[in-house]
Amino acid sequence: FVDELDTNASLRTEFEKAFVDESKALARYKEVETSLTAASDNMEQMESLLNEMEELRLNIEAMDAWNLTSRIDKILPILGFDQEDLEAKVGSFSGGWKVRIGIGKLLLQNPDLLLLDEPTNHLDLDSVEWLENFLRTLDTPMVIVSHDREFMDRLCT
Template sequence: MEIAERLEKVQKAIEGSVEDLELMGRLLDEFDLLQRRAQAVDLDEVDAKISKLMPELGFSPEDSDRLVASFSGGWQMRMSLGKILLQDPDLLLLDEPTNHLDLDTIEWHEGYLQKQDVPMVIISHDRAFLDQLCTKIVETDMGVSRTFEGNYSQYIISKAEWEQTLAVLLLLRRNWRDFKEEDQIEAI
């Protein structure tokens, strides 16, 4: 029987044993033991995930014994990313992920994120980083959001085309109004 199922059964038994203090004591001891086992299993799984993730993040086995403060900012960023990835996120929200990083770390960051199979929302002023990672750009201007397919460079081109099309449509609309006004004046 799985630990979680056994925990649930023992908990129900505890609730039903309010009259028998001796039974309740034994059940509480069993419940405590099961909780410790569950925590140990979780810790073993986390340790296994960390051992697998460390080399992917560029860490050596010896790095696991070092204090976080002994690492540079770029390596600490890798640790932060690792902590997030250990949680198996449904979505990564990255706000200025390249700030204060050296070029080598930025390149590593790009390559690592490209291999991830998780949707990402990236807020960044780093156009090269956006070019490497993004497949859609969402622009929000004056409370209106527009989605453009492609990376940042493609977004610049698509936005210019969109603005040109909008300008033509506005010009056609104005010309249509002028034409309608002239039509009405001639009718008088």
């Protein structure tokens, strides 16, 4: 996932990319809201728009999409980032910190399962230790593929 990061994007923008479905639903909600204002003379169209708006609202609430900023803010300290880091370019972070960004994006999506392929590749010792300790705190089931036997022995049961 590190190779998929946009090095020119800010950390905030990169984290926001984790919310594809949420962003689409919020954008559509705003479109419907605008259309509703314009359709004030057409009761049938207004009813249709109100029904769509209600469906969108329920979907947005189910995805917790009203709280995207607070979800990002909540995960920052868990990953070791500060609020000031949100405006920094992704490319300014080291490989180990980029791994944290990638993991953060995954966690923001509330996955049912994490599939990690060689997660310790190209990481320094401090980053490997951080990753190991961090993964131990998660309740999310994981499938990990790694040649790092020590990492696997310490992490997996």
